[in-house]
């Protein structure tokens with residue numbers, strides 16, 4: 766069994782997933798975990814609720830992320846579409862562009878980083894890093910449950926601070942939409958519709974992984990490229 770197959774969620778046959786018309790796999794040159802390979806950020810969300818148990822599971826995955834001094838500086842504010850007034854309030858924290866598509870997601874969240882250590886109030890320089898790890902866990906868990914996540918920088922952090930009474934030593938970092946894949950045609954903007962099916966792209970590893978000195982691509986990375 767390949768490393769990819771071994772690491773997969775066993776509930777869905779990998780071949781069925783590959784056949785889903787909305788899959789946007791990363792290339793499978795290296796055996797990265799299937800949840801990483803399949804993940805992407807949709808804007809078209811289906812009109813299907815995300816049940817409470819699944820939502821709790823996603824947040825539980827986030828909770829078990831590692832963090833500097835085990836500080837766990839991540840906090841999440843959640844709004845579910847069932848609760849119309851809470852959901853409308855959360856939408857106010859998104860910018861207009863994001864609001865247009867994110868309002869179709871069954872769950873919206875704001876991620877918040879506590880930027881000071883609880884024990885002595887010193888600045889926690891790694892709070893954003895650790896919040897990112899928690900979100901990484903959540904996204905990975907979500908994909909294993911066929912839940913898709915779209916994170917958003919396009920928010921109004923100060924509005925969110927005001928609405929939710931967020932303390933000064935906490936930063937509102939990002940918005941998050943969670944749910945199931947919808948139909949690209951439900952998106953008004955043609956560019957956004959196209960993005961739902963266009964291939965995903967990334968910088969090559971050589972541009973990201975250095976050895977010896979800044980900017981010098983690691984030899985083992987280049988060797989892998991040559992043999993692929």
Ligand SMILES: Cc1cc2nc3c(=O)[nH]c(=O)nc-3n(C[C@H](O)[C@H](O)[C@H](O)COP(=O)(O)O)c2cc1C
Nearest residue numbers: 804805806807863915916917918919920939965966
């Ligand atoms: C922290 C963060 C902020 C983002 N902000 C936005 C945003 O405001 N609006 C949006 O449409 N997409 C946003 N994205 C989605 C990225 O554009 C997307 O992840 C990137 O293009 C890579 O595509 P993929 O996730 O489908 O692989 C954001 C992603 C992250 C991680």
